[in-house]
Amino acid sequence: MKHIVLFALGIFVFSCGKKEETSLPIVGPITESVYASGVLKTADQYQAYVTVNGIISQLLVKEGDSVQVGTPLVAITNETQRFAAENANIAANFNDFSANSGKLDEAKLVIESAKNKFRVDSSLYYRQKNLWDQQIGTKVDFELKELAFQTSKSNYLAAIQRYKELKRSLEFSSAQSKKSLQISRNQAQDFILRSKTNGIVYSLLKTIGEIVSPQTPIAVIGNYQDFVLELQVDENDILRVQNGQKVILTLDSYKNQSFEAKVTKISEIMNERSKTFVVEAKFTKAPPKLFPNITFEANILLSKKENAVLIPRNYLKQDSIVTLASGEERVVKVGLKDFQKAEILSGLKATEEIVKPK
Template sequence: MKVNAILILFVLGLFACSKKEESISPTTGSITESIYASGTVKSVDQYQAFVSISGIIEEIYVQEGEEVEVGTPLLRVSNETQKFNLENAKLTANFNDLANNQGKILEAEALAQTAKAKLNLDSSLFARQKTLWAQQVGTRVEYEQKELNYQSAKANYISAIQRYKELKRQINYSAAQTKKNVQISSRQNEDFILKSKVKGTILSLLKERGELVSPQTPIANLGNTKDYVLEMQVDEHDIFQVKLGQKIAITFDAYKNQIFEAEVSKIASIMNERNKTFLIEAHFTKAPEKLYPNVTFEANIILKTKNNALILPRNYLKNDSIVTLIDGSTRVVKLGLTDFQKAEILSGLSPKDQVVKPN
């Protein structure tokens, strides 16, 4: 019995020591309130390139890691039908070209001039006959014949002018239309050559020569690796606290125990309904020496910072509002700034109070 009593006292002593070790007092220090977010590093102007039409890759002009300019050809997709369409459009345009139809226009113009000369002659004869008829010279048949010739010549001239104008209009229209068809076919032919939209680097080529591709198939990843943008998702409950220019603390798995700095540069104006988050973009103010696109990071968007604050670890708080003192009593405390590990105590505790971790 004596041994059991000693053992019980020993266990109680250990428990008391354990409880004593679990008790702490609030300390004075600095605390920062922030919003946590995770994200991905993107190169500036990073995008996936897609062809606009289906076909087989006939030639690839670039390699991964190569620097390109805006408009640099990346690859060509083969399509024989489009080549034939372009050649046919050029043949049609040549056939309908204004210069090649100049003979038809000159012929119609000559016919109009002949009709005009005939009209002038018949008009003159009719006027003379009209004068004679007024003097009762000649017969009525001669007068009517001259009038009929004049009216016929006048109608023929008007018709010839109309045919000339219509022919010229049709030829001009056909020439313009077929030239436009050549431009369309040429543009469609250019669609078979995929060109860079940015000045940057070929980050990756996703297809090889001879592969069938379509407008739904990503072909390559490009971007400007001389500058990076940080993309992160912020929960809808936190978005109203985020503002342009706010400081961000950035950490990478590859850079242990190092913190890099960035600033909020863009806040999406619409929420992603699928995951209930907003896209936030930031730019480095203090960046790592080396980075790669699509590397992940963790971020803390800094809302407020306070020095000389009375601080208590949050795991010593119950429901972020109640603490248990070493004597077993409880108190309600008022919190200020909080982060994941610490909380600022505004009232309810003093630096002399000892608090134990709640069970």
């Protein structure tokens, strides 16, 4: 019985020693912000891809090299494409219009021969016709001359038509072969990967001899003089973010230092997988040296008030209810909030003590 009394007394003493945490409102500054994490990128930074399948035969730049728009980066080889190019060149030479002028000359000779034959048969026909009109000669002679005349005329016209068709066919084949050769040469350009921006080669992702495809990134290129902060903002906060807002950020590479930036661009579409929007910002106060793909954490400043009535944010229940020291629960109107403090616009006096929720 004595032990039970001592145990109960211990519980009572312990309970009395655990005092509730209380607080009074204070007046001070508060800044409301939106948290975002992100990655530092250079302006115009992109991964370079080839548009064809092949094998890397040459690396034409090194990591750290400066490049301009159009600078060759990598050479790709593809035996099938090389054979196709050679075949296109052979076909273009074979079908070249000037190389086939002999066929047209031969067709012209056929026309000339048919024309002369037609002229002779025409003359014989009309002579025989005049004689027949005078009842001289036989009908058989007249019909034979008429048949020869009609045949010569048809052969002459057919020779002219064959010449036209031959010329048209040769012109078509020549133009088609030249176009195929042009396409082949243009495709050959695809086997040289070129820079699309002025900047620096930050990384070469492949080496000589590796097989690449249009789905394979080859290099990372960007503008080393201009950096962009790419922030990921939650969909619940994006409506409060606007261009021109101040950003305070810390870089993992610069411990215990903060830097300033300004929002410059807000994405119009949400990433469905991460449920975030991309927000871009540019430094207004940048560190002396930067590298692409550095990670950072940032706060986008939404609004600021110097003399606000503040309470600890963790003293709020359901973001709108406080508990007075008397035990009364009261609904308050909340204004700005940060991670630690909340502004009270109405519902609580500066002299009223509140209790931290359990």
